[in-house]
Amino acid sequence: MNTYRAAKLFIILAAATGFYGCGSKASDKNIASKQTNTISDIEGFVVKPSVIDQTISISGTIKPMEETVLMPEVPGRVVMINLDEGKFAKQGTILIKLFDDDLQAQLHKAQAQLELAEQTQIRQGELMKVNGISQLDYDQSVLQVHSIKADIEVLKVQIRKTEVHAPFDGVIGLRNISLGAEVTPSTSLATIRAVKQLKLDFSVPEKYSMQVRPGSKVQFTVQGDERKHNAAVMATEEGIDPGTRNLKVRALVKMDSASFVPGTFANVELRLNENKNALMVPTQAIIPRERDKQLIVARSGKAEFIKVKTRIRQESMIEVTEGIQPGDTVVTTGILFIKPGIDLKFAKVIN
Secondary structure, three states: OHHHHHHHHHHHHHHHHHHHHHHHHHHHHHHHHHHHHEEEEEEEEEOOEEEEEEEEEEEEEEEEEEEEEEOOOOOEEEEEEOOOOOOEEOOOOEEEEEOOHHHHHHHHHHHHHHHHHHHHHHHHHHHHHOOOOOHHHHHHHHHHHHHHHHHHHHHHHHHHOOEEEOOOOEEEOOOOOOOOOEEOOOOOOEEEEEEEEEEEEEEEEHHHHHHOOOOOEEEEEEOOEEEEEEEEEEEEEEEEOOOOOEEEEEEEEOOOHHHOOOOOEEEEEEEEEEEEEEEEEEHHHOEEOOOOEEEEEEEOOEEEEEEEEEEEEOOOEEEEEEOOOOOOEEEOOOHHHOOOOOEEEEEEEEO
16 A cells, blocks of 8 residues: 555656646747847947048159250250259240350351341342343342341251250259269259149049049148148049059149248048948948848838948048938948847836
8 A cells, every 4th residue: 555655655756746847848949939039138220311522542652833954955064054953943044055056157257148138139239220231140139138147046956956945933952963064955953843723633433433523622731841731633634544444533632832941742632422321330230242232120010121322431431322212221230130120128228
């Protein structure tokens, strides 16, 4: 009898233990189910229109408005130098003079011949009036005068070629020759620059080329100067460089050029347009995929994956052009653990 009671008690205990175990497993499944269908402690961002400027940063170079290397037109020996380094030279000023005594002598000889030929022409003209000479003789005297005049002009041109003049108002750089030096047309004498007005040269990527026009405003900075300086586009190349796929642009610097050195590197900021209704979201909210991009948007408390298109990227925000609307709440944290249709519980929402 005792054995029977012991067996009965054992069966009752085993049944109770089994029931309790089944109940515990069922409870765990319910909890797991609830955890799978809900994500909490995530952060969100409420989308609203904002104003952004589309600005690109590119490299440029400051250059003088005019710059040229001075070179002689003919070979010769330098007999006069008027290259004051770092000094201003007015347009037309003689900067270099080469030896021209032989040409001057030929010029004096031709001028004397011209004087004699003109006197002969006058006398033969008088004789022509009384039929003292033939028309042919008179025409030959006239031809002689014209021929000598032409020779004189040639000599004057050759003499002018022995002089190097300032092609424009500018500042002389460092000279490369000394008095008595023998020079040729390939000899670099010095450089002259028009630095009263400077220009800024830079290149714009092809995709922005249609937005750059004469009159467009740009800002730039130079090394050692934190201030932003202004310039205005004066012209473009009007053709894309096939090698770099860039458009060359030239802007006029709008300030006193004394604070810049030609050739200085410049960091150019080109403002392309302004959008007053841009929809910006944090960059970490974007889910990049092979062919497109997605955002997770809270719709009726559930996660919905939306395919979007983006455009302008800033330091921590990016513009979304398609897929969302003002007022949408996008998920910014815990993105890897969210599945479509899951319930969302935000711990923090940034408006």
